[in-house]
Amino acid sequence: MRPYLTAGDGLRSLEPxxxxxxxxxxYLLTSGRAEPVDQTLEIEAQVMTTEAGAxxxxxxxxxxxxxVRLCVVSMxxxxxxxxxxxxxxxxxxxxxxxxxxGYLYVVRPSLPNSxxxxxxxxxxxxxxxxx
Amino acid sequence: MDSKLSAEPPxxxxxxxxxxxxxxxxxxxxxxxxxxxxISEIKPxxxxxxxxxxxxxxxxxxxxxAKVSTTVAxxxxxxxxxxxxxxxxxxxxxxxxxxxxxxxxxxxxxGAMVIVDARRIDDCYPAVDYFERMELPFVxxxxxxxxxxxxxxxDLRWALAIAEETPLITFDARERLSVRDALIELLKxxxxxxxx
Numbered sequence: 001m002r003p004y005l006t007a008g009d010g011l012r013s014l015e016p017x018x019x020x021x022x023x024x025x026x027y028l029l030t031s032g033r034a035e036p037v038d039q040t041l042e043i044e045a046q047v048m049t050t051e052a053g054a055x056x057x058x059x060x061x062x063x064x065x066x067x068v069r070l071c072v073v074s075m076x077x078x079x080x081x082x083x084x085x086x087x088x089x090x091x092x093x094x095x096x097x098x099x100x101x102g103y104l105y106v107v108r109p110s111l112p113n114s115x116x117x118x119x120x121x122x123x124x125x126x127x128x129x130x131x
Numbered sequence: 132m133d134s135k136l137s138a139e140p141p142x143x144x145x146x147x148x149x150x151x152x153x154x155x156x157x158x159x160x161x162x163x164x165x166x167x168x169x170i171s172e173i174k175p176x177x178x179x180x181x182x183x184x185x186x187x188x189x190x191x192x193x194x195x196x197a198k199v200s201t202t203v204a205x206x207x208x209x210x211x212x213x214x215x216x217x218x219x220x221x222x223x224x225x226x227x228x229x230x231x232x233x234x235x236x237x238x239x240x241x242g243a244m245v246i247v248d249a250r251r252i253d254d255c256y257p258a259v260d261y262f263e264r265m266e267l268p269f270v271x272x273x274x275x276x277x278x279x280x281x282x283x284x285x286d287l288r289w290a291l292a293i294a295e296e297t298p299l300i301t302f303d304a305r306e307r308l309s310v311r312d313a314l315i316e317l318l319k320x321x322x323x324x325x326x327x
Contacts, residue, residue, distance in 0.1 A: 042218045042239065043235070044218070046217070048147045063159055074147030076150060081178040082178040100185075105147070107146065115321075116325070119241075120325060123151060124319065126218065127210070130307070
């Protein structure tokens with residue numbers, strides 16, 4: 001009998017069964033940290049890749065690389081999470097880290113401004129333009 | 132505004148817009164995702180949310196952090212207002228047990244739209260309670276599934292026990308312009324509060 005014929009089951013069990021990525025614990029990508037460097041980063045904050053980020057893309061670990069590639073067009077932290085299928089807390093950590101490295105430019109909402117009449121009127125005008 | 136998160140702006144001279152947001156709340160199946168889909172310029176996206184904010188809250192109270200494994204889906208869409216302003220709509224489940232997510236979402240929001248199915252209005256009570264307590268401007272928008280109201284609005288207002296100045300409107304979550312008008316109603320209410 002050929003030596004490994006009966007070992008078939010044993011060998012197979014070493015192989016990942018099914019979707020490996022989905023089995024990762026959510027915070028494995030962030031070295032276990034659940035809190036971003038800046039804990040207050042809002043999920044609607046806008047994120048855009050900087051020139052430094054674009055130049056560094058090849059040297060980045062894959063989870064960072066995906067974000068830097070994606071954000072050549074600006075989008076929110078929530079969109080980064082949804083498009084890369086990351087838990088939103090994970091996306092927050094990764095985005096904050098990349099911004100800290102200077103690879104992402106972040107525009108945060110002006111929170112006290114949410115009661116600003118001029119701002120509210122601008123949004124009303126924008127909505128009225130929808131046909 | 133942006134402390135240590137600031138880096139050099141992108142070299143191509145394009146700057147990302149400033150984000151603003153509105154919370155879309157209500158019980159399961161009342162039409163939150165439908166409403167967001169009707170008006171969003173991107174196909175609504177879904178992401179999992181909330182673990183971090185729960186953990187943070189527990190930390191602050193000094194208790195041993197409970198093992199939190201709950202994730203909830205958060206649906207959202209967006210509308211470009213002008214070159215420098217983008218409106219996000221975040222749809223969130225209206226149940227009490229998801230209340231922790233509302234805090235994160237309502238912080239800095241322009242206001243909230245609470246969607247109601249007139250056949251089961253009690254589904255919206257937790258959301259109404261919450262936004263009243265937070266003093267966030269909100270409208271209650273009855274989704275007319277069959278184009279017919281089960282109650283008249285006066286009875287409904289009485290049942291909901293909302294303040295006289297809180298708008299109570301009807302709309303159709305499938306219709307883009309109807310959703311637009313409901314959002315405008317909310318913002319006009321927010322504007323009144325802001326200028327009062």
